[in-house]
Amino acid sequence: MxxxxxxxxxxxxxxxxxxxxxxxxxxxxxxxxxxxxxxxxxxxxxxxxxxxxxxxxxxxxxxxxxxxxxxxxxxxxxxxxxxxxxxxxxxxxxxxxxxxxxxxxxxxxxxxxxxxxxxxxxxxxxxxxxxxxxxxxxxxxxxxxxxxxxxxxxxxxxxxxxxxxxxxxxxxxxxxxxxxxxxxxxxxxxxxxxxxxxxxxxxxxxxxxxxxxxxxxxxxxxxxxxxxxxxxxxxIKECNIENKSKAVFLDRDGVINKEVHFLVRPEEFELLTNTGNAIKRINKAGYLAVVITNQSVIARNMCSLDDLAEIHKKMETLLGRERAKLDAIYFCPHHPDKGHAGERPEYKVDCDCRKPKAGMIKKAEKELNIELNGSFMVGDTERDIECGKKAGLITIGVKTGYGCKDIRIEPDFFCDSLAEAVDVVLKYDLKD
Ligand SMILES: [Zn+2]
The missing domain is CATH 3.90.550.10 (Spore Coat Polysaccharide Biosynthesis Protein SpsA; Chain A)
Incomplete structure (x- = not known):
């Protein structure tokens, strides 16, 4: 050639x-x-x-x-x-x-x-x-x-x-x-x-x-x-995909944007304070910023795949205005409980991707050549923390969104917000 x-x-x-x-x-x-x-x-x-x-x-x-x-x-x-x-x-x-x-x-x-x-x-x-x-x-x-x-x-x-x-x-x-x-x-x-x-x-x-x-x-x-x-x-040398990268995996609702309990329209999407700057700091530090989010609203037929794409466009546009970028977005459209009126049966399955299962992380690991050891998971629910632990990640629970209330699985770190979680990531990186 x-x-x-x-x-x-x-x-x-x-x-x-x-x-x-x-x-x-x-x-x-x-x-x-x-x-x-x-x-x-x-x-x-x-x-x-x-x-x-x-x-x-x-x-x-x-x-x-x-x-x-x-x-x-x-x-x-x-x-x-x-x-x-x-x-x-x-x-x-x-x-x-x-x-x-x-x-x-x-x-x-x-x-x-x-x-x-x-x-x-x-x-x-x-x-x-x-x-x-x-x-x-x-x-x-x-x-x-x-x-x-x-x-x-x-x-x-x-x-x-x-x-x-x-x-x-x-x-x-x-x-x-x-x-x-x-x-x-x-x-x-x-x-x-x-x-x-x-x-x-x-x-x-x-x-x-x-x-x-x-x-x-x-x-x-x-x-x-x-x-x-x-x-x-x-x-620059490290960035070739031949080399493994570390990542910060981010839950979406309650970590990046305000939790509204079943977000189904772009108008409902609102970034939490300082999210853009926090993700920008992840970008600058050389970690991949990867969103992994359960979106059972698809299986429940509350939101179409096109609507979800539009919500994600809004997320990327708002972050882009603050000079922050996401390297990838993975979502699970499934939900395991069948038998509700109006649901989309093709998505009502017991899949491998819905958190707390680690399927989305495994997929990202393969597609983006991620080194899981030394990578992080930031979430606001027990599911996120459990998923992170299953994948061997360092886990950070945040107090925004569902705020990790009543969780039985302890994260490695507790933080007030994503911004503080990024402080932990950057400090850990120095120690490393
Ligand atoms: Zn799934």
Missing amino acids: KAVILAGGKGTRLGKAAIDIPKPMVNVGSIPLLEHQINLLKKYGITDIILIIGHLSEKIEDHFDDGSRFGVNITFFKEKKPLGTTGGIKEIENRLTEDFLVLYGDVMVNMDLNRLVDFHKKNQSDCTLVLHPNDHPFDSDLVEISSENRIVQFHSKPHNDNLYYKNLVNAALYVMTPKVCNYIEKGKKADFGKDIFPGLYSKIKMFGYVTHEYLKDVGSPERLKEVIDDYNSGR
């Missing part, structure tokens, strides 16, 4: 960090960002690399030459004028005869590319976009996917402030079939996120590959600083 890297960016917003070099040549650690990308491609056996260059292109050519110094084969395509993210690819389409990877030269990446390519092939996808939740969804291009990961909506920024969106952002890394080139107009400046994808997902098979791995652009001085800090702290 070939890779194309869009390395023509100017980096105007980076100011003095990129005055006399093109943006992809800014240093992260002791080497340019672009060299990190090339090392990553090489690690996964992708050694045929085309760099699309423009602004100050000689700096890139001088550094990489034919790539042999880096163990890869590099060729260049020099744009005469900038044609956005799409134009250069159209110009070299005769060289793109099989599936290829597209990377943006200003994005620091560490992810398992084999897993991505396998996903693309398994789904016989025409165009696969890497998607992730980020900490600024309000000003990012957002994508919606079906339960089979097919892309079904594309919301380019800016967004409608009155609507709720899932926090699933186009992370600017793609696997494409040559077919995509048919939809790019030659010689015309255009952008994949803004001009091509919104009209494309209904014409060809586009899939979203969701990951919590590391993808962050260095488009502003603040973001460049974050990337450099993450690099120096070892965070």
Whole structure:
């Protein structure tokens, strides 16, 4: 498989960090960002690399030459004028005869590319976009996917402030079939996120590959600083899904939002005080934030799956406004007691996922490659604590929601709120 890297960016917003070099040549650690990308491609056996260059292109050519110094084969395509993210690819389409990877030269990446390519092939996808939740969804291009990961909506920024969106952002890394080139107009400046994808997902098979791995652009001085800090702290290295991550599992009702006893409409969803900031601190500390919630309202037929999705969109939108993100949400739609009028019998089963069973945690462990030892469960009921203990987690009971009243199973820690629970997590981390 070939890779194309869009390395023509100017980096105007980076100011003095990129005055006399093109943006992809800014240093992260002791080497340019672009060299990190090339090392990553090489690690996964992708050694045929085309760099699309423009602004100050000689700096890139001088550094990489034919790539042999880096163990890869590099060729260049020099744009005469900038044609956005799409134009250069159209110009070299005769060289793109099989599936290829597209990377943006200003994005620091560490992810398992084999897993991505396998996903693309398994789904016989025409165009696969890497998607992730980020900490600024309000000003990012957002994508919606079906339960089979097919892309079904594309919301380019800016967004409608009155609507709720899932926090699933186009992370600017793609696997494409040559077919995509048919939809790019030659010689015309255009952008994949803004001009091509919104009209494309209904014409060809586009899939979203969701990951919590590391993808962050260095488009502003603040973001460049974050990337450099993450690099120096070892965070970027750890983020590849080949490595296990620790997680803080969060019950939803009574921990994240106010307990209303059977929440069935988005209007009833209200974040508890300081929840956004608490989850942001979980994100910053490098733990995955994973919601696991029993939603028997589905089995009881009080709420449809679409309504529940809308409630979760509201949760992610409100958290996103506070720059907090959830890495995944797992819910159990089941309930074991049959025989009530109006219920949905297909969900009235004795499942393995309903807490206090540990099925949702086991699923997350497998899908997100979580290290359960040293991970946490935060909840407000005995079910949460019991579930956490079964899975071998450190358990924290909070006094919000049902407040762990009358529980027979003691959590490892008792806290007033999620914010205080996060204090415990961060202190424990230091001790560790
Ligand atoms: Zn279940």
